[in-house]
Amino acid sequence: MSDVAIFCGSAIPRVLMVSLAITVLLVSCRPNRTARVSSSARGLARDELQLAAVSLKGWWEEDDRPLWNDRAQWTGSAGVVxxxxxxxxxxxxxxxxxxxxxxxSDLDGCPEVIDFGLEAHFFSGKKARVLRFAEIREPLDLALLEVEAAGLVxxxxxxxxxxxxxxDPRAGDEVCAVGAPMGLELRGTLTFGRISAIREKDLMTGEKCRILQIDAPINPGNSGGPLMRESSGRWYWVGVNSSKVMALGVEGIGFAISAGELLDALRRFExxxxDKHGAAQACNRIYGKHAHAR
Structure with a gap:
């Protein structure tokens, strides 16, 4: 077998494809009002780009008595739509x-969730607890979050x-990845580059997902942050930064999910x-487990 993996319709060396959320392992659903992506003819000025990303901090704990509980903490990024x-x-x-x-986390497929939570940290220094999250059964790496807006301007x-x-985005367009690489301390980081290629990834459902290959540097913590494209001196949201290729001698190969994929999938989110109850429900409904909250 040749040492080649197929990604987005192209052959690339078999290397480590990593998601960009930082994770440190430490040993009742109801429909939402439709979320519509904002539309602006003006776009953002360059000095507004740092406000485009919201940093995320998450944690969970799972009961493994009589052994030590499983715990995780991580960071990522997001954007307000x-x-x-x-x-x-x-x-x-x-x-x-x-x-x-x-x-x-549970070998028997029955996680006992003790705690689960997410916080949204804004570039201004304010933070807010995430109230609800939405996932999708299809293997599309997108999620929605609902945050209390009181006190936020x-x-x-x-x-x-x-x-x-x-x-439509094209190869060669200038882009900017906004996020918090390596954790909350570096939130509001801007990295610039270009779209290297427009690709399509085959999903297990038989559908295709549009992927933007970029050379703008992205790192762990950038996951979920917005990819902005320059047009006539203004910046517009074009994608969700998601992953990069990590291998010796490989540089400048990152990927963002096209923003249009969110629009197509909005009504399929659950x-x-x-909290721990919602996390247990999501483990059951999305991932087919038998989790419950303790």
Missing amino acids: QLHKDRLILVTNSHCLNLRALAE EKRDFVLLPYRAQP WFNC
């Missing part, structure tokens, strides 16, 4: 919820990601409370 009354809706990667690791604490479907 809707302000609805007193709530913000954020988009991030599914792997920034770290639920798969929780679902697989648009243009001071956050910006709505401006989305413009046309013109919402859960962001």
Whole structure:
């Protein structure tokens, strides 16, 4: 067998594809109002880009008595796509919820969830607890978060990601990845580059997912953060930073899920409370386990 892996329709050397959420392992669902991606003809100015990303801090604990409990802490990034009354809706990667690791933490497939939570940390220094999260059964690495908006001011604490479907992104377009590489201390980091290629990834459902290959540097902690594209001196949301290739001698190969994939999937998301009960329900409904909260 040749040492080649197929990704997004192209052959690349078999190397480590890593998600970009930092994870440190320490030994009742109801439909949501439809979240619509914001639309802005003006885009963002360059000096507003740092407000485009929200940093995430998450944790869970699973009961493994009489042995030591399993615990995890991690960070990631997100972007605000809707302000609805007193709530913000954020988009991030599914792997920034770290639920798969929780679902697989018990060898018997019956995790006992003691604690689960997520916090949203804004570039201004403010933070808010995530109230609910939404996942999708299809293998699309996207998730939605609902955050209490009280005390948060648009243009001071956050910006709505401006989305413009046309013109389509093209190879060579200038982009900026916004996020918190290596943790909350570096939130608001901007890295610039270009779209290297537009690719399609085959999903297990038979559908295809549009992927933007980029050379803008992204690192653990950037997962879920917005990829912004420059057009006529303004910046527009074009993707969700998701993964990179890590291998000796390989540089500048990162991937973002096209923002349009979120629009296509909105009605298929399932919402859960962001606590131990919601995490257990998500482990059962999304990952097919028999979890329960303790």
